Amino acid sequence: MIDGAALAAAPAPRARRPRLLPWAPLVTLALLIGPVAAGLAGTLAPAFGWLPGLEAAPGLSAPGLWPWRDLLAWPGLTAAARLSVTTGLLSTALSLALALSICAAWQGTRAFAAIERALSPLLSVPHAAAAFGLAFLIAPSGWIARAFSPWATGWTTPPDLLITQDPWGLSLTAALVMKETPFLLLMTLAALAQTDAQRARLTAQTMGYGRMTAWLKVVAPRVYPQIRLPVYAVLAYAMSVVDVAMILGPTTPRPLAAQVALWIADPDLALRFRAAAGAILQLLLVLGALGLWRLGEIAGARLCVAWSCAGGRGLHDGPARGAALTAAGLIAGAAALGLAGLALWSVAGLWTFPNALPDALSLRVWRAQAGGLIGAGGETALIGAAATLIALTLTLACLEAEHRHGVRPSTRALWLLYLPLIAPQVAFLFGLQTLAAAVGLDGSRAAVIAAHAVFVTPYVFLSLADPFRAWDARLDLVARSLGAGPDRVLWAVRLPMLLRPCLTAAAVGFAVSVGQYLPTLLIGGGRVATLTTEAVALASGGDRRVIGAFALMQMVAPFAGFALALAIPALVHRNRRGLRHGP
């Protein structure tokens, strides 16, 4: 938590202007938490039987516990809740295990650089696009089956196998692992930069430990606390994801969040109450699973201590290292093939089973959609740029306040920063939509930008905080001794030096903004059409050609952001060799 007392009494006689900077962290947190809290309030009310505006519909406005009774009476509840918990826990555990094993097995090698290069582009692939790609790959009528049919399998029609939409949520879990492993890997890498991992591992290895064992015993315990919040965000996201669950998840019944999203959209207004109760239940499930995960952490820590004390050297880690490399290759390969499949569909004419390639090629979809793609692309870029600018400004203000005034967020403040990522979107966006309409803010581009900023800021903060703090403060001292004031130091020394991490953080934020679906739809009132809202609307039409075209555009937008983040520093720093690879 921000140290409120220190804030109130922040002594700074140097200040010549009204001091706004020390308040930056508090303002930022309020801007992030306000909408979430307000949205939750707007969901809690109907969960207890009260939704203003429904007076005209008879029998629907009596406060009470009846929405909960209605929810409990829904026959699929147990299975839906179980699915949410199992797919969430399983995909998070697998992603974390994979990310850590890949680091343990290969960090510091050339293979690791290759893995990093292969997996990091996956970060900018929207979840829905990755899910569509995977679905086309592994379905019984998908690309893999087509490649082996009919010559190897004898199939002239697809086999009736339950692969996607399986009742255990395994294909859903696979898609989540495919997306979250790269995220956790990059988060681990960022944390590793702070831990002197290389030398610690080497020291352990000189004591006779195997490479993986050394990393897991001496580096992992230092890294995990730093990636704990991202892990929790992954768990919360995986439990309450809607779009991926709609594409790959089971439907009889669906995972709870997907079912709640359908209830919200049902014309039967009575279902809004059940949806609200379900959304609150989803929130409770996420909190419960986080608690469970915390207990697992404690138990895991005990086990690891015992394991470390036992002193096993674990020298024969060849197979484990191979497995980690294979897993990384599988993830990158599945993603690449899935996206290539989508790209091919976007130019396909008729493409029947079991042909591995389209029967005919056609640019019809691209021609027909060109206008829509350009319009939605422009809107996406504008909203993403504005939301990112807000997020970057808030983040820099917070970090500069920390630097100048020592207003340093504690772990608990970081928790609050993560709140928009941890609270399930279905739990607060419906309430937020109602409130935005109440103050007349919905349906405007500005409101959408503000809503995006809520989700973009945490990511920008997380990307930028460590490089910003790692900046050598002695440079500040030198500049100040040469007569520069704190503002001049910021603008003339610090920001130019930190241009690269700033732009990387901006690119991450932009990618997050591009991927936002529910906030854009609900707050934008459907009037604000971005690539993602158009893609999801067209995806409801099920034509893989159109889905492919929009999914590609959805990927191109964040890619462009990342490319700029690489190109601009290279250009600006072309005469500054020492800055080319970051400060």
Place this chain on the structure above:
Amino acid sequence: MVRPLRAALLAATAALIAATLSARAEPAPADPDPKDPDPRNWPAVLAEARGQTVYWHAWGGDPTVNAYIDWAGTAVSARFGVTVKHVKLSDTAEAVSRVLGEKAAGRDAGGAVDLIWINGENFAAMKAADLLFGPWAEALPNWRFTDPQANAALTQDFTVPTEGLEAPWSMAQVVFYHDSARLPDPPRSMAALGEWVAAHPGRFTFPQPPDFLGATFLKQALYGLSDNPAALALPEEASDYAAVTAPLWAWLDAATPNLWRSGRAYPQNGPAQRQLMADAEIDLAISFSPSEASAAIAAQELPDTVRSFVMEGGSIANASFVAIPYNASAKAGAMVLADFLLSPEAQARKQDPRVWGMQTVLNVAALPDDARAAFAALPQGAATLPPEALGPTLPEPHPTWMVRLEDDWAARYGAGR
């Protein structure tokens, strides 16, 4: 240490809750606003509409449909100075939800939605909750080309009287389509379909209710199996629901284990089902548009061996409509657009299978000569049945049947058996 922040947060939350509360304190006025445009004075509507922007919330899942809406918007803009923005929904209920949200928030004017493509339970829900503007539809100039006496679907939306709250723009009728290369002679009754499914496990499915096409399959099947189809015209409470639906559940109990994926997964909507046909995962499928198969062949989505057929004993038919929410920002513009959609020109273009291929709501026989000629000149796709082969039409059952069937289907087959 924590207190100032926590207090600030509490205060903010309380303020927001208070804002919600105060919104409730002033219930929405239900009376017609004198400032609202009056369709009986059409020149005034046209004058008011000029310069307005109409946000038309319509399902956006089909590029063909989107292109038609785009064309209509361009035409209305050129002729009447009304700008049309197509808000592409993945589900019509999103628009209902939005209007409801606005009403909850006390936004009784200046709403986000100006026109909704709607029918059935969405309309029933909006009408019941007083979320619609009107009556206006029967005062539109082009209404005179319809014949509501002969076509009851124009004024009875799933048996709910429209009362001028929505204007028709498309007719739809249930047909099935099959790939004649894989299945030359499709089953043409529910009993025959049941036998075929038993003999060919894994080769048939339907969109998962409550998707409207899946729910339509249940209703069509009920018509084909029930001994007492007359009961469907009245609310289900008025009849012996269990007895009327027993044959349907018996049929589904027998068929479900032999459906695609043994009934453990379903396509989520009609287009997803069409993709299964394209992937050769299933051999026949239900559709709500007699020209869907031809249009999909033209778009290279389905092989050209696909053909349409109908069930013996009749097929469910209905109309779909456009409605204006009570708090729409551009009511005059929305009416001008709705009237244009009802014009012989727009209707003929919509029925052209190269454009979209949806049946007109107009009484073609009573149109002026040139308009009638335009309809007569329309080509017909190879997979589209001629009108005389479409067989008798059946009215939509009362909406209560759909709700109860969806719930019972979900409890029996949809929620984790």
